[in-house]
Amino acid sequence: LSRGELTESDWEEIEETLLLADVGVGPTTELMDKLRTETKVLGTTDPEHVRDVLRRELLQLVDPTMDRELHLEPVVGDDGEPHPVTMLVVGVNGTGKTTTVGKLARVLVAEGHDVVLGAADTFRAAAADQLSTWGSRVGVPVVRSDREGADPAAVAFDAVKEGRRTGADVVLVDTAGRLQNKAGLMDELGKIKRVMAREAPVREVLLVLDATTGQNGMRQAQVFAEAVDVTGIVLTKLDGTAKGGIVVAVQRELGVPVKFVGLGEGPDDLAPFVAEEFVDALLS
Amino acid sequence: MFANLSDRLTASFKQLRGKGRLSEADIDATVAEIRRALLDADVALPVVRTFAANVRERAKSAEVSQALRPAQQVIKIVNAELVEILGGEARDLRFAKHPPTVIMLAGLQGAGKTTLAAKLGRWLREQGHTPLLVASDLQRPNAVTQLQVVGEQAGVPVWAPEPGNGVGDPVAVARSGVQHARDKQYSVVIVDTAGRLGVDAEMMQQAADIRDATSPDEILFVLDAMIGQDAVTTANAFAEGVGFTGVVLTKLDGDARGGAALSVRGVTGKPVMFASTGEKLTDFERFHADRMASRILDM
Ligand SMILES: Nc1nc2c(ncn2[C@@H]2O[C@H](COP(=O)(O)OP(=O)(O)OP(=O)(O)O)[C@@H](O)[C@H]2O)c(=O)[nH]1
Ligand SMILES: Nc1nc2c(ncn2[C@@H]2O[C@H](COP(=O)(O)OP(=O)(O)OP(=O)(O)O)[C@@H](O)[C@H]2O)c(=O)[nH]1
Ligand SMILES: [K+]
Numbered sequence: 001l002s003r004g005e006l007t008e009s010d011w012e013e014i015e016e017t018l019l020l021a022d023v024g025v026g027p028t029t030e031l032m033d034k035l036r037t038e039t040k041v042l043g044t045t046d047p048e049h050v051r052d053v054l055r056r057e058l059l060q061l062v063d064p065t066m067d068r069e070l071h072l073e074p075v076v077g078d079d080g081e082p083h084p085v086t087m088l089v090v091g092v093n094g095t096g097k098t099t100t101v102g103k104l105a106r107v108l109v110a111e112g113h114d115v116v117l118g119a120a121d122t123f124r125a126a127a128a129d130q131l132s133t134w135g136s137r138v139g140v141p142v143v144r145s146d147r148e149g150a151d152p153a154a155v156a157f158d159a160v161k162e163g164r165r166t167g168a169d170v171v172l173v174d175t176a177g178r179l180q181n182k183a184g185l186m187d188e189l190g191k192i193k194r195v196m197a198r199e200a201p202v203r204e205v206l207l208v209l210d211a212t213t214g215q216n217g218m219r220q221a222q223v224f225a226e227a228v229d230v231t232g233i234v235l236t237k238l239d240g241t242a243k244g245g246i247v248v249a250v251q252r253e254l255g256v257p258v259k260f261v262g263l264g265e266g267p268d269d270l271a272p273f274v275a276e277e278f279v280d281a282l283l284s
Numbered sequence: 285m286f287a288n289l290s291d292r293l294t295a296s297f298k299q300l301r302g303k304g305r306l307s308e309a310d311i312d313a314t315v316a317e318i319r320r321a322l323l324d325a326d327v328a329l330p331v332v333r334t335f336a337a338n339v340r341e342r343a344k345s346a347e348v349s350q351a352l353r354p355a356q357q358v359i360k361i362v363n364a365e366l367v368e369i370l371g372g373e374a375r376d377l378r379f380a381k382h383p384p385t386v387i388m389l390a391g392l393q394g395a396g397k398t399t400l401a402a403k404l405g406r407w408l409r410e411q412g413h414t415p416l417l418v419a420s421d422l423q424r425p426n427a428v429t430q431l432q433v434v435g436e437q438a439g440v441p442v443w444a445p446e447p448g449n450g451v452g453d454p455v456a457v458a459r460s461g462v463q464h465a466r467d468k469q470y471s472v473v474i475v476d477t478a479g480r481l482g483v484d485a486e487m488m489q490q491a492a493d494i495r496d497a498t499s500p501d502e503i504l505f506v507l508d509a510m511i512g513q514d515a516v517t518t519a520n521a522f523a524e525g526v527g528f529t530g531v532v533l534t535k536l537d538g539d540a541r542g543g544a545a546l547s548v549r550g551v552t553g554k555p556v557m558f559a560s561t562g563e564k565l566t567d568f569e570r571f572h573a574d575r576m577a578s579r580i581l582d583m
């Protein structure tokens with residue numbers, strides 16, 4: 001932004017920043033309206049100041065006060081026995097689910113947890129091999145089927161059971177990518193969750209969204225939330241040029257927080273989501 | 285809420301009936317609706333801007349103001365312009381005069397390259413070609429295994445001299461793959477490469493090195509139809525970093541509107557050649573500009 005009075009093209013530039021970050025027309029228009037009103041009230045025309053106001057508004061929308069912790073408190077089942085905390089990782093094809101499971105296992109192991117992975121993607125070519133490679137990379141066991149096309153719910157169940165048997169405290173289950181408009185595959189996901197819950201309640205359902213995703217991200221979030229009650233979002237591939245602005249609307253509409261961001265393909269490239277950092281990157 | 289652009293425009297033209305001429309305000313409203321529809325469909329902002337300006341120009345013309353149903357007329361114009369941009373000089377794969385023809389795949393992580401390698405291999409095999417898949421993604425865990433599995437499903441042999449998972453030189457594999465194809469008289473070589481970001485200079489250089497080692501007849505940029513505004517930045521980065529001759533749009537079996545097709549075509553001028561429409565190897569077809577236009581407009 002240039003110094004001095006705000007011209008119409010300054011306003012356009014601000015709007016452009018938001019649209020180019022995939023914030024979407026709806027939220028962008030709302031933010032712009034708010035910004036115009038507020039700057040009028042404040043009587044400011046200083047571009048620097050306007051930018052501060054925008055940052056504040058956007059930050060409020062992204063909401064730094066949301067609870068973004070994983071819920072890892074130990075659970076005791078009806079039988080008085082401790083249960084592992086179980087998590088399910090879901091999302092459309094190729095967003096980074098398997099990689100996220102690997103990275104998350106690394107974080108949990110570093111925090112002293114005993115982790116078991118479940119390879120419930122029995123569909124994608126070599127998906128279980130990929131997860132097994134991650135398992136050995138980060139030093140955790142992987143429960144998988146030796147058969148391609150095995151029932152994913154059965155594998156997920158076995159993983160939770162194995163977690164209980166070995167006294168693990170976290171079981172992370174990877175699932176096959178599926179597009180949200182495929183009802184059959186979404187039903188399958190619901191079944192995976194229900195069958196896992198017979199062994200231990202599913203504590204976290206993490207939806208993996210790719211930061212390059214545009215407006216379809218909202219639809220993804222809505223349908224996955226309906227099917228399996230998403231508890232957190234992982235925003236991957238933020239190491240690229242995409243800003244991931246669609247999560248602004250997703251968080252607001254579903255009330256589900258982004259908990260982690262993916263920043264690369266390596267085992268240490270997962271970080272907690274920090275609202276301030278996200279907003280600054282979005283506006284930069 | 286109106287279901288689609290057609291409904292929205294029709295509504296915004298309601299008051300107009302019998303007036304005969306579109307006022308400046310009518311035109312503004314129309315252009316705003318179209319702009320919004322395109323942005324909702326993830327068409328890139330610079331492309332939307334040019335497009336909206338063109339529509340504004342044409343909406344002022346007699347063909348619209350004198351039309352019986354101006355809303356329908358505007359949609360017709362928008363649709364026609366979309367088809368033209370999307371479909372300009374559609375063409376077939378270019379085959380080498382002296383086989384093997386080399387097709388290199390490139391794109392962001394998870395776009396659908398490895399799956400496409402097998403789809404393309406199968407499709408070419410059915411047309412009487414003898415393709416060979418080359419496993420030059422030695423980075424992503426078990427990318428080589430994945431290519432071997434889908435190659436087997438496609439009934440297409442796979443050149444995989446290195447295990448991957450960080451072991452081996454992808455440029456050397458690509459080079460030896462083409463040599464192997466020449467020796468064994470395969471007619472087409474399809475080189476699968478690792479996913480990479482536009483901003484990753486080192487990986488982009490690797491792609492350029494694979495290109496230089498294999499002199500591809502086609503470099504296909506594989507793009508996920510769900511991509512948003514980043515499509516332009518990324519397409520430009522690949523165009524500059526490795527250069528591509530055509531685009532393949534993947535995951536079109538989803539419900540994303542796929543405005544990226546228009547963005548990439550509009551910004552790079554390269555044709556969208558194929559559509560990937562599912563996880564099965566048969567879910568693959570030529571790209572249809574007219575279907576894509578209706579999809580972007582949600583009609
Ligand atoms: N640059 C970058 N690449 C990532 C990130 N997360 C995952 N990837 C890459 O994205 C690609 C897809 O990742 P996967 O973990 O296989 O994705 P997935 O969701 O399990 O894919 P499907 O199981 O096929 O649906 C791989 O090449 C990963 O290395 C990230 O945060 N940044
Ligand atoms: N629904 C659907 N899924 C697809 C399509 N094409 C690929 N996929 C899926 O998308 C995911 C990623 O596909 P890959 O072929 O592994 O993508 P890639 O570009 O090779 O990924 P990297 O090598 O990790 O960069 C897999 O789950 C595929 O099954 C498609 O057209 N439709
Ligand atoms: K980024």
Ligand SMILES: [Mg+2]
Pocket residue numbers: 097098099121124127174175176177
């Ligand atoms: Mg996976």
Ligand SMILES: [Mg+2]
Pocket residue numbers: 397398399421424427476477478479
């Ligand atoms: Mg691949």
